[in-house]
Amino acid sequence: MACKLEIEPTGDIVEVQEGQTLLDAALRQGVYLPHACNHGLCGTCKVEVLEGEVDLGDASYFALMESEREDGYCLACTATVVDDVVIEADIDVDVDARNIPIKDIWGTVIKREMLTPRILGLWIELDEELDFQAGQYINYHVPGFDEPRAFSLANQPSTGKIIELNIGLIPDGEATPWIHQNVKVGDRRKITGPFGRFFVKRSANKPMIFFAGGSGLSSPKSMILDELENGCTLPITLFHGARNEEELYYADMFRDLEKKYDNFKYIPVLSNNENPAWSGEVGFTNDVAKKLYNNQFAGNKAYLCGPPMMSEACITALMQGRLFEKEIHTEKFFSKA
Ligand code: FES
Numbered sequence: 001m002a003c004k005l006e007i008e009p010t011g012d013i014v015e016v017q018e019g020q021t022l023l024d025a026a027l028r029q030g031v032y033l034p035h036a037c038n039h040g041l042c043g044t045c046k047v048e049v050l051e052g053e054v055d056l057g058d059a060s061y062f063a064l065m066e067s068e069r070e071d072g073y074c075l076a077c078t079a080t081v082v083d084d085v086v087i088e089a090d091i092d093v094d095v096d097a098r099n100i101p102i103k104d105i106w107g108t109v110i111k112r113e114m115l116t117p118r119i120l121g122l123w124i125e126l127d128e129e130l131d132f133q134a135g136q137y138i139n140y141h142v143p144g145f146d147e148p149r150a151f152s153l154a155n156q157p158s159t160g161k162i163i164e165l166n167i168g169l170i171p172d173g174e175a176t177p178w179i180h181q182n183v184k185v186g187d188r189r190k191i192t193g194p195f196g197r198f199f200v201k202r203s204a205n206k207p208m209i210f211f212a213g214g215s216g217l218s219s220p221k222s223m224i225l226d227e228l229e230n231g232c233t234l235p236i237t238l239f240h241g242a243r244n245e246e247e248l249y250y251a252d253m254f255r256d257l258e259k260k261y262d263n264f265k266y267i268p269v270l271s272n273n274e275n276p277a278w279s280g281e282v283g284f285t286n287d288v289a290k291k292l293y294n295n296q297f298a299g300n301k302a303y304l305c306g307p308p309m310m311s312e313a314c315i316t317a318l319m320q321g322r323l324f325e326k327e328i329h330t331e332k333f334f335s336k337a
Pocket of ligand 1: 078
């Protein structure tokens with residue numbers, strides 16, 4: 001039997017089916033609740049139950065402590081309803097969010113290609129188009145694994161039913177080695193999405209600086225292609241960090257875009273270059289950005305997507321260069337490898 005979930009302070013009301021989590025019900029009905037891991041581990045989705053009763057589900061004691069349970073808190077990603085419930089959530093209003101309802105869509109793998117020795121490109125033709133904001137991610141259901149894995153969409157929304165995923169190999173992970181070895185053209189796969197609030201804050205109307213490292217290029221690629229296709233005339237700069245030229249991918253595409261669009265600048269940065277013929281930047285993206293921006297980042301919006309060490313170094317550089325934290329956006333989901 002379905003129950004009613006009321007969310008304060010927004011007053012949104014959604015229907016929750018038996019056995020469905022609060023988070024799943026809200027997101028499927030286009031109502032945003034904060035989340036990151038979706039599996040009771042991080043605590044991002046913690047909410048207070050003001051009225052009614054919930055079953056806490058499989059919430060870890062690390063993410064939801066004993067005292068919080070006693071005080072009436074639950075994790076929206078694991079809790080299910082026992083009766084009608086009113087919760088209080090800490091929701092940041094984001095005027096740029098379209099709050100697109102998530103849904104399940106099946107699709108067929110139509111192409112696979114190694115983009116670098118460690119990053120697999122997968123192209124999936126979905127049975128129906130996925131509406132999403134460039135920069136968002138989907139959950140990819142992997143056969144034999146209970147939990148789906150989260151991957152950013154590397155394509156821009158205009159590609160219709162065809163989505164692209166860039167999947168970095170984590171050698172000691174479980175699902176990414178499996179995907180690299182086993183997924184083949186013709187396979188049928190289910191995805192769920194779109195998730196996340198990492199997208200261009202168009203309402204800010206400010207020049208954009210993107211920092212990408214590893215397979216973290218997916219979201220910036222999607223966002224930059226979407227902005228350029230939609231006639232954005234604001235300056236857009238992409239710093240793409242890689243160890244060497246072998247690990248640098250889509251470089252030719254970005255160089256072509258740089259020639260085509262006056263407002264787009266592409267700056268690949270190699271941290272471990274051994275090719276004397278390389279004439280581009282070397283070192284770390286944060287240092288190169290400081291040099292090229294003369295250590296002055298005020299007035300921009302920054303979007304970061306890559307390994308934690310890279311992101312931390314870039315955030316420090318941006319803040320030292322007078323960019324407030326609220327102007328710096330990072331992709332916040334995490335998923336098992
Ligand atoms: Fe719910 Fe991480 S604990 S999203």
